Amino acid sequence: MTQRTAGADGRESTAPHTTLAERRRVVAATTIGTAIEWYDFFLYASVAGLVFNQLMFGPLGSGAATIVSFLTVGLSFLFRPLGAFLAGHFADRVGRRLVLMVTLFTMGAATALIGLLPTYDSIGVWAPVLLIVLRILQGVSAGGEWGSAVLLAVEHAPVHKRGLFGAGPQIGVPAGLLLSSGVLALMNVIAPGDAFMEWGWRIPFLFSILLVIVGFYIRRGVDESPVFEEISQRAEAGATNPVGSLFRRYLPLVIVGALVFAGNGTVGYMTTGGFIQNHATDPDGLAMERGAVLLAVTGSAATWMLFTLVAGWVSDHLGRRRTYIIGFLVQAVGAAALFPLVGTGNIWILFGVLVFLTVGLGLTYGQQSAMYAELFPASIRGSGVSITYAIGSILGGAFAPTIAAALVQGTGGTAAVTGYLVTATLVGLAAVLLLKDRTGIALGPDNEAEQATGHFVLGRSRDAT
Structure with a gap:
């Protein structure tokens, strides 16, 4: 059965019909599954600055x-493109759903094994080597998870609720931070x-086994x-080489789209990458109480969840581009105030500035899920979304905690950070300003020609075929 949906220009296209109950199942599955994946990923980042460094x-x-501990956090990002290439290719060739099951089990297994690792005192250099190998597996899994999750949500959504539905898997990210913290x-x-140093840190990693079982049951x-x-x-069943087509036709779009996410990820990884936790609890620095700092980060993750949902809903009404502009302006103020206020050493001020x-x-x-889905043609959308996100995470979040730690050590303060x-x-704001708002564009394969053009504010639209 098909239903009629309108494109950005008001034209209608056909798309397979999905019931309201199915749409709700999809949002629940992608949100909860993504939260489990990012629980595993962020758990490592938080523990890196609290435990693994010692x-x-x-x-x-x-x-x-x-x-070096923060470098291992960033190292996994270098392997996200591998996960994104593989997942994007198979998402375009065999479907989004199968990819999500594979990434769920890969991430869960790597996380549980980290919880069982002996320390350096027990097996010497093999401890950090095995830790790095498992972190790489987490990176491959994370690189493959996001694109398929957001497409499953957005491509099931009604045209006027793509931002809201796409916010589901986006909420999974701060939900993972909230849960891990x-x-x-x-x-x-x-x-x-x-x-805590002897055995307490291991329990959250082993807890991942139960979460994976829950995620599998839901998905x-x-x-x-x-x-x-x-x-x-x-008959054509999509592009035979979606990754090749993506880079041959849409490389500028991939780069600009990646910079949008980098503008968010660089700042976000101050907490998700564990830097704030380490900086605030450093006994030679602010020496704030570890439990209080973790609770402050947990509380701010709740705010992040709420406004992620708000952004998805608002973008359906104001457009993706306008919502991004508002968000980046607010984020700029928060980024400027973060370390001067954290430097007071007051836990309530820390909590307030994080909120x-x-x-x-x-x-x-x-709104990122919907915006990315609306950027790329249907036949290569899995590759486009996954790879653009992975490149953005390298440019933004990958080594942000490492860079911040090096800047503090090199300058003796946080002004450079x-x-x-x-x-x-x-930079993220500038990238958004380069892109046209494509809110509501038809996503089905009947509209590939429209999807292939009109991405940038400046310059003539070209036919990418």
Whole structure:
């Protein structure tokens, strides 16, 4: 059965019909599944600055150990494109749903094994080597997860609710941060002091086994994307080499789209990458209480979740581009205020500035699923969305904590970090201003010609065929 949906120009196109109940299942599955994936991913980042710098890289000395520990956080981002290339290719060739099941199990297995790893004192250099290998597997999985999740949500959505539906898997990211920070804060109470370093940090990693079982149960009953089903029913069955087509036809679009996410990710990874947690609790610095800092990060993740949802909903009414502009302006103020206020050493001020910052982060994040889906033609959309996101994560989030740590160590203060974050935000804003608003464009394969042109504000639209 098909239903009529309108494109950006008011024309109608046909798309397979999905019921309201199915759409709700898809949103629930992509949101919860993505939250589980990012719980695993962010858990490592949080523990990197609290535990791994001592237990896995301790012989390097405190300063170098912290930088190397954050390097392992960033290292996984270098392998996200591999996951994105593989997942994007197979999402365009065999479907979004199968890819999501594979990434879920890969991430869960790697995370659980980290919880079982011996420390440097037990097996020497093999401890950090095995840790890095498992972190790489997390990176491959994370690179493949996001694109398929957001397309499953957006391609099931009614045209006037793409932003709202697409905000579901986006909410999974701050939800993963909230869950990981919350579980770590709970373990800090259950296993305080030395007990946390001895065994308490391991429990959240092993908890991933239960979460993967929950994620599998939820995702197994979800139908494939209606857009992919429509493509697969045709003789051509999509592009034979979607990755090659993407880079041959849309490389400038990939770069600009990646810079949009980089503007958000650089700032977001101050908390999701564990830098704020390490900076605030450093015994040679602010020496704030670990549990209080983890609770502050957890609380700000709730704000991030809320405004991610708000951004998705607002973008359906104001457009993706206008919502991004508002968000980046708010984020710029938050980025400028972050470290000067964190430097006061007051936990309530820390919490307040993180809450304000996450308002901006949410407003530059909730609409991203819909915006990316509306950028690329149907036949290569899986590759376009996944690879653009992966490149953006390298340019933005990958080494942001490492760069911040090096700037603090090199300058003796945080002013350079503030400049770094504000600059990244303005780059994201500039990238958004280059793009036309394509809110509501028809997503089905019947509209490939429209989808292939008219991406940029300046210059003539070209036919990418």
